[in-house]
Amino acid sequence: MEQGKSLVLLVTANNPQSQLFINYLHDQLDCPVSVVAPGTEWKGKDASPTVVLLDADHIDEATMQQWHVKAAEAGDMSLAAFNLRDEEHAVEILSAMNLQGVFYRSDSLEMICKGLRILLEGNLWMSRSLMTRMIQFFRRQQLNSYRPVCGLTHRELEIIAMLGTGASNIEIADQLFVSEHTVKSHLYNIFRKIKVHNRLQAVNWARQNLGAPPPLVGRRQRDASHQGSPHPN
Numbered sequence: 507m508e509q510g511k512s513l514v515l516l517v518t519a520n521n522p523q524s525q526l527f528i529n530y531l532h533d534q535l536d537c538p539v540s541v542v543a544p545g546t547e548w549k550g551k552d553a554s555p556t557v558v559l560l561d562a563d564h565i566d567e568a569t570m571q572q573w574h575v576k577a578a579e580a581g582d583m584s585l586a587a588f589n590l591r592d593e594e595h596a597v598e599i600l601s602a603m604n605l606q607g608v609f610y611r612s613d614s615l616e617m618i619c620k621g622l623r624i625l626l627e628g629n630l631w632m633s634r635s636l637m638t639r640m641i642q643f644f645r646r647q648q649l650n651s652y653r654p655v656c657g658l659t660h661r662e663l664e665i666i667a668m669l670g671t672g673a674s675n676i677e678i679a680d681q682l683f684v685s686e687h688t689v690k691s692h693l694y695n696i697f698r699k700i701k702v703h704n705r706l707q708a709v710n711w712a713r714q715n716l717g718a719p720p721p722l723v724g725r726r727q728r729d730a731s732h733q734g735s736p737h738p739n
Contacts, residue, residue, distance in 0.1 A: 513538045514540075515539075516528060516539065516540070516541045517544060518564045518565070519543060524541055525541070528540070528541055531619065556582070557585075557586060562587050562588065562599070571672060586607030586608065586622075586631065587609065588608075589611050593633070601713045601714075602670060605632075606630050607631040608633075662695060665696065666700075667716065
């Protein structure tokens, strides 16, 4: 199967077991397969990852969000998660980020290879029942978008979306060019309006009512042009 410069990148712990998995994928897919440890920057030069496989057993949510941003910046990169426990776990992940493929712990090696071939062709790989659930999920979000969102202001919606990326108060302040005290005040108002008590509850509320936070690509570009700017209150 000729895939040109396509590359499958496995994001997981680099150990003998993952190396065996990589060798198997390479033999079956007839395209380059590489591995990068979670939290390590990918520095490949010869080819850009076409399909990135995120190992749910070894990657935290913040790292997944980082790859979410990279995929949005690349434009031609497909993200897939594997070692997911079950469909409920898949729904949880898909409500927080955009994935083109989903693989479960119970999937055979043959099934994983079949799914990767589909992803390399630019198509989706997930079960019909999962797609149906996600369509229903996004339809509910669309309906909610036509209603007032608990009186949240535009700035408060921005901040609650950033919570979903794992950003700290200081990081949110840097992104929005405000003080950390201002962020804390906004968070207090957000928690009161949506009737939650902590950041995790706020993130879960946002996923159910607002959907996955968009990658902050444009904001990062603005950061570069405003380096050194003071933080107004």
